[in-house]
Amino acid sequence: MSKSTLLLISVILTSLSNLVHSKDLLEIYNEAKENDPKLFSALAQRDSALEAITSSRSVFLPEFFLSSNYSRNSYSKHIRSNNIKLSQSLFKYSNFTALDIAKKIAIKKKYAYKAAQQALMIRTAEAYFSVLRAQENLKLIHSKKTIFNHQLKQARDQFKAGNASITEIQNVQAKYDIILADEIISKNNLANQYEMLSEITNQKNNNNIKVLDNKNFSANKIMTSIDELINQAKQNNLNLLMAQIDKDIARDKIALIKYENLPSAQLDFDYLLDGSEIPSPVGKQLDFNLTLHLKVPLFSGGYIASKTKQAEYDYIIASKNLELKNRKLVTHIRKLYNDITASIYSLNAYEQMIISTTSALEATKTGFNIGTHNIIDVLDSIHLLYDANKNLSNARYDYILNVLRMREITGSLNEKNILHINKKLTVKKQI
Template sequence: MQKSLIAVLLSSALMTLALPGAQAADLIQVYQQALANDATYASARSSLDAGRERTTQGRAGLLPSVSAQGSNTRNNGDFRPFNEGQLITDGSGIGFVTRRDTDNHVNSYSVTLSQPLFNWAAWQTYQQSKLVQAISEATFAQARQDLITRVAQAYFDVLTAQDNLTATQAQKTATTEQLASAKRNFEVGTQTITDTHEAQAAYDLVVAQEFAAITDLDNKRTALQVITGKPTGELAPLRAGVTISAPEPAAIDPWVSSAEGQNFSVIASQLQLEISKRDISRNRAGHMPTLNLAASTSHQSTTASGTQKNNAIGVTWSVPIFSGFAVTSQVREAIALEDKARNDLEATKRLAAQNARVAFLGMNSGLAQVKALEAAEVSSKSSLDSNKLGYQVGVRINIDVLNAQRQLYATQKDLSKARYDTVMNGLRLRSAAGTLREDDLAPINALLQH
């Protein structure tokens, strides 16, 4: 009953995969999913939105500021003198001392405008804010490149795991047949028990490898799902015998030069160095005077004294004289940070150049490996066929066939991985050079079997 149920489920799954609408997702489709759902990329996009506000904030220090303030109060009380009720005489006659009310209503408001006329620190802050926004733009561009390479790497990791599982299962099938053959030959007395033991050991090993391959494939699919935010299902594999294009230009120097000048991490470090330079000037402004245009209007109305209005306009200035050596210390700190930024820029350039060299050499080496492994695959197939024939006629033993099988499947695994690594090195090369774009996925996507 359980076997029948499993058979029904497997048949349903195979029928579902065979439906015309159940197409495998390709690289561009998976990238579009990641573009909409990847949390790391969404975080970078939010950082970009935040960075774009820095220019507005920096410009605010150069624009006029207007403020208004006011009050509306009512006082209610009375005044009771100590000699209340006493008879007093003055020039107007005779009377008694009495208490009196002290109610008073005060309504006042004022509007003040201040426009900086000279503030060197505010000007440098504004220039720095534009550089900070440019850094956020470069950082986001790097994040988009990283998304392309992360998606491609996760995609080809899944394909590599699938190829490993397929090759392992094919090896398991072949080993099963070889084990059955060894058992039959032992039963009829044409071979020794050693052949059976060797075939059994090979079968047990490939079963263990199959479990490991299944687990690895599940892990790789989970890693891709982390980026796309949803299960991707079946993926389109590379077509058999595809030709991978060599890097263009074919020389390494143009790629290294591009990496040192156009890599987005290098650009961000260059902008950070410029910010550090302006930070020195901004701190030195602590020794400079500031000049502001000030204008104000005020209105005050009281019950006791009536209404008073006042308008004022003029210039205010401030000259720093002594700040406890704080400004001097801040300037020295800014100079040290500028030196740090310059060293960081040099380190970033060297790293970008190294990444470009590694990717370029890796791509060319990968192309050579693919060509060699394609030839090795043909040779391994011929060797396996020869060993099978020799086994049948008695000139080869069982272990020779098993070794030939292992060599063929190992070569096929290495060939598929070499192709994926070569494609990835091409993407990393463009990323290091700062030229990787979404359009670069189209030629790779055309290599897939849709």
């Protein structure tokens, strides 16, 4: 096969590889939205709660009943009667409270659905960048493995020439063996991260995803103060809003039980058409009954008092749960604020560390060539350089995820934030 033919095949294969579709964060998130059971469960709970409002309203509307009876006895061949009944609740104060509770539950479920959407964004981003972490780590291990393998061969050649000791070869071999073990662990971790991403999207073709464009990446300091962030969170944090509604519902349930002990009134209207074939001087009988029912509870065996105490304890539980969520909210915001700030400083530190370790590696190589450093010193310098690159990548991912978590806790996370991150991704370069 001629060189020109081989070159043509190489160009075609390269072009085809570039045509392989790389999924980005937004595409992965859209797949997750279509397949996430937690999100659909939250949606169904929201819709169910909205229907419960309709059910609670129905008690204020009249009820109609139609009945028809047909029988025979020893006095008449046929007895037939038709009855129409209308019932209307005139006054039952607990019905109003029950409707209020149903409305609050529906609002809570709306918040829960929105919280599930935000949680899905976080879970998707965490899974996506966990894959990128694992890919980056495996890539660095492969590069380090290649270099260490070269150094091992070089050490063996020097040993044969009498310029290196057996101890140096054994030390290099030990470091190389460690890299081989790290490679196995890293491959397994990457496979697990792919599975975690597939669990969210219910798709198996998530191996080829876009990577972070380091040239397009920048970390910005948080301009909002911690106190302002806490105030935003107390107004907009969905979990806190749901806890507040739980407290309000618990208070309403105390009133609901007490209102059950109040008088209630109901009006019943009956229209009866007697179709009996028993001879009657007046023919068929039409009956109209209008009944007003007044119910005044007097004694329920201590049931109301006991249920009221139980509801009061439930109110205390809901109140303390709200207080606990408030405290955790403040702690979480302060922690995220510190983590984001630390990520920004660590980014600068790791970038400087890469410059320093690169210079140190070059100096160590020069020393090795003139005999002032041994091969172990060179390998240690290489290890430091690769660690600096790994830590820099992790710091970038930590910054991105912590910013998303801060938006979630302050209640401002939305799909625009996913789109913003998506613009910072690029197709992975083929080596």
